[in-house]
Amino acid sequence: MLTPDKLTALHALFGDRLSTQAHACEAHGRDESFYPPAPPDAVLMAESEQDVLGAVACCHAERIPLIPFGAGTSLEGQVLAVQGGLSLDLTRMNAILRVDAADLTVTVQPGVTREQLNAALRDQGLFFPIDPGANATLGGMASTRASGTNAVRYGTLRENVLALRAVLPPGQVVRAGSRAKKSSAGYDLARLLVGSEGTLGVITELTLKVHPLPEHVAAATVTFPTVNAAVQTTIALIQCGVPIARCELLDAHAIRAVNAHDHLDLPEAPLLLLEFHGSPLAVQEQIRTVQELATELGGTAFQWAETPEARTRLWRARHHAYWSVLQQHPGCRCLTTDVCVPISHLADCVNTALQEAEAAGLPYFLVGHVGDGNFHVGYLIDPQRAEQLATAEALSHRLVQHALRLEGTCTGEHGIGLHKQAYLLEEAGEAAVATMRAIKAALDPHGVMNPGKVFAA
The missing domain is CATH 3.30.43.10 (Uridine Diphospho-n-acetylenolpyruvylglucosamine Reductase, domain 2)
Structure with a gap:
């Protein structure tokens, strides 16, 4: 106070x-x-x-x-x-401080948004690939170790931060990392701060990897008779080594909502939205492989989008899925959970989540960055009805428990925050959490940095 x-x-x-x-x-x-x-x-x-x-x-x-x-x-x-x-x-700290095109790096303040950065990079033939959907600030994305739709090819924030500056209690500036692509110098403080959710300090500058814009880009949508068929196709693509850039799953509930919100006419059935990067020849080869694998598993209604306008329309709809579903349920809030499991266990985890959601009778939707085993289930609840929140919490709890049994994680990209503190202990174990608490106590002895987050009281 x-x-x-x-x-x-x-x-x-x-x-x-x-x-x-x-x-x-x-x-x-x-x-x-x-x-x-x-x-x-x-x-x-x-x-x-x-x-x-x-x-x-x-x-x-x-x-x-x-x-x-x-x-x-x-x-x-x-x-x-x-x-x-x-x-x-930190949104006023929004300067792009340095672009090093030759080294494929950029240095920014934390209030720069991903869309702002990509707009500035486009004329130089570069882009920053981490795309969590929302036009989040890069400082916030680093703090929660964001990933999103491109992670299957380009990794998460963890792999794309080379260096940072941060202010730690009692009031000291720490510089961690460098513009070099690798280092063995001391403890990796940059990776400690990336994903710390503001509980250790405040990031004030980031040096990030950027990438050349692909020579050719194509997107595709493929409709399936069941979510399981879409997931099995994803598993086959990853295990065959197809270098897809994006592989997103939307269930029929999500498709219905984005059709209404973005004026699309996609078949209201489970759908994979894919994107391919590379030379025109390589992209065509990837597309053929995907079409063959998907057809074997019941995939139909293939649609290809190769113009920037057509691709943007599809990806904008995908990014709007969360808000599109909320618009279909006026007055509701969404309890969203995200888990990530080894790709071989993805079908088991997704199918179990859907069966339990159907049995519970709450409105729900599923979207996922399934190319890296990460998916989200959103349960729609009336905030005035305590029994609906209890049902959604129970469903989320069972989903996380199942993911942990499959040697996955309680959160692939959302972070721990307030909601998943108990699962951190279960996933990491007492010794690991005690070590995390010791680091927190050493860096923030008075506990003023974002208190109440990550660790249960």
Whole structure:
């Protein structure tokens, strides 16, 4: 809680960049999760690393909870101010500091969004591939170790961060990594901070890998009689080594919603949305292989999209799936879970999740980055009906438990946040979580950095 004296100290440091207005606090007290809003006591619009340094030092000294904030698109409650305190908004720190086309690297401030970065890179024949769907900030994406639709070919944020700068308590700037493609120098602090969900410090600069724009790109949609047939096709593609760039699954519920939202006419049946990158010859070879494998498993209604406009229309619809489904259910919130399993267990995990969702009777939808074994189930609930939330929580719990039994993870990309703290202990074990807690205590001894997240009380 920010006392008047603590607010006075913050105002002296930051002037009108600090706001206690209700509308500002409310806007920074919600994300895309099903949790009710939890606004901070104040919001600071940081404009430089010096601002971040001052905020971290003050919050450490005054024992003020500090919650880093980007675009607010997190799905597990990461930006909610559950203990009040200061929301540190980094969106004004949105400069692209350096593009090194020869080395295929770029250095950015944390408030740069992925769409902003790609717009700036396009004229140089480059792109940044990590695409979680939302136009999230790169600092937020790094903090949650985001991945998304291109991960099957290009990896996650973990593989694409070369270096970073971060401010840690009590108020010190740490530089981790370099622009070199590899290093064996000391502990890998960059990977420690990537995925830490703002609980260790605040990222103020990122050096990222970028990639040449592919010579040729083609997208395809393939419809299947069942979700299982689509998943089996995905498994076959991965095991055959087809170098697909994207492989996304949408069930019939998701297709119905995106058709309505984006004015498409896709068959209302399970669908794989795929993308291929490479030379025209290589892409054609990939397409032939996919068509043969999919046909053997019941795939039909093949549609190819090779113009940028046609591809963009399809991928925009995929990225809108979450909001499209919500639009079909006015007044509902979505409890979304994501798990990731070894590809050989994907069919088992997906089929079990769907059977249990059907039996429960709640509206739901399934989308997934199935090329890397990661999928999401969204359960639609009326926030005024406690029994629906209980049912959705039970379904999510059983799905996570099943994924863990299959040697998978409780979250492929959403992070732990508030929602999956108990599963972290189950997945990692007591010794590993104790080690994580020891790191947290060493770097943030007063526990001011995004308190209440990642670790259960």
